Amino acid sequence: MTTKESKHLLRKEMQYKLHSLSGEAKGEASLIITEKIHSLDHFKKCSIIYGFIPMSGEPNLAPLYDLALKEGKAVAFPVCSPSMEMSYHLVEADWHSHLVKSAYGNYEVHSGNVAQLDIGECALILVPGLAFTLKGERLGRSMGFFDRFLAQRLSNCPAVGVCFSIQILESLPTEKHDSLVDLVISETL
Numbered sequence: 001m002t003t004k005e006s007k008h009l010l011r012k013e014m015q016y017k018l019h020s021l022s023g024e025a026k027g028e029a030s031l032i033i034t035e036k037i038h039s040l041d042h043f044k045k046c047s048i049i050y051g052f053i054p055m056s057g058e059p060n061l062a063p064l065y066d067l068a069l070k071e072g073k074a075v076a077f078p079v080c081s082p083s084m085e086m087s088y089h090l091v092e093a094d095w096h097s098h099l100v101k102s103a104y105g106n107y108e109v110h111s112g113n114v115a116q117l118d119i120g121e122c123a124l125i126l127v128p129g130l131a132f133t134l135k136g137e138r139l140g141r142s143m144g145f146f147d148r149f150l151a152q153r154l155s156n157c158p159a160v161g162v163c164f165s166i167q168i169l170e171s172l173p174t175e176k177h178d179s180l181v182d183l184v185i186s187e188t189l
Contacts, residue, residue, distance in 0.1 A: 006173040010139060014130040017166050018057030027060070029164050029187035034064040036185050042124050042158055048074040050088050050125040050157075053099065053107045055141075058128045059162050062096070069093050078145065079108045086145040123157040125150070127181050132161040134189075136180035137172045150179035158182040165189070 001009075037043055049068050054060050065075045075095070076088035080102060091098070091109050099107040127146055131139040138161055140146055150159055161181035165188040 003173045003175055007139060010173065011130055011141065014139065014167060015057065018130075018164070021057070021164065021166070026057075026164070030059040030061065031063070032187040033059045033162060033185055034061055034067075036187075036189075037061070037064055037124075037126070037160065037162070038067060040124070040160075042122075043068075046073065046122045046124040048076060048123045050076050050078075050123060052126060052128050052162075053077055053109070054128065055106045059164060061126065061162065065091075065095070066093070077109050078149075080106075080145050086149050125157055125159040126162050127159050129161055129163060129167070131167050131169050131172055132163050132181070132184045133169055133172055134184060136161065136182060136184065137174055138178065138181055139172050147177055147179045150181070151177075160185055162186075 043049075049065065051061060051065055052058070068075050069092070074090055076090045077095070078086050079089050080086050082103065089109055095109050098109045100109070102108045127138065127150070129138040129140050129146075138146075159179075159181040161184040163184065163186050165186040168184065168186060168189065
């Protein structure tokens with residue numbers, strides 16, 4: 001079996017596992033994950049959070065984003081273009097009311113200015129995925145948006161994989177283009 005085929009089968013397995021979690025369990029775990037990220041030293045030091053709006057089965061970090069905005073941090077969410085590029089758009093406190101369903105089935109916010117990774121800026125990048133390893137390997141949804149974005153990030157912008165504990169595996173099939181995250185956080189890690 002090829003790596004691509006292994007990834008395809010694992011994506012299906014992980015989506016099934018995620019859909020088996022109750023909404024209550026996801027909500028409770030999401031709050032714990034939010035608290036853990038908020039307590040990170042890098043979160044306290046950073047001036048901008050590059051977050052994500054959850055797809056089905058991903059942790060909901062909305063309270064973290066709201067808190068970051070109240071603390072004076074900038075928050076930006078990804079917007080994916082048909083040309084397979086991903087940019088981040090800065091949001092305001094009312095970001096919840098600007099959600100639009102994209103062609104890819106996820107929600108995006110198109111109301112803010114495009115954020116640029118600045119070499120002097122202390123940023124924190126939060127990365128979703130279907131599965132992670134403790135070594136920082138990540139299985140995405142197969143479009144490569146986050147892999148391409150992470151490949152160009154700066155050293156002062158650590159990437160944190162955000163997931164539920166059932167998404168942490170011993171190993172993952174990987175390819176040369178797959179980008180690593182620096183840290184993985186779940187409700188139990």
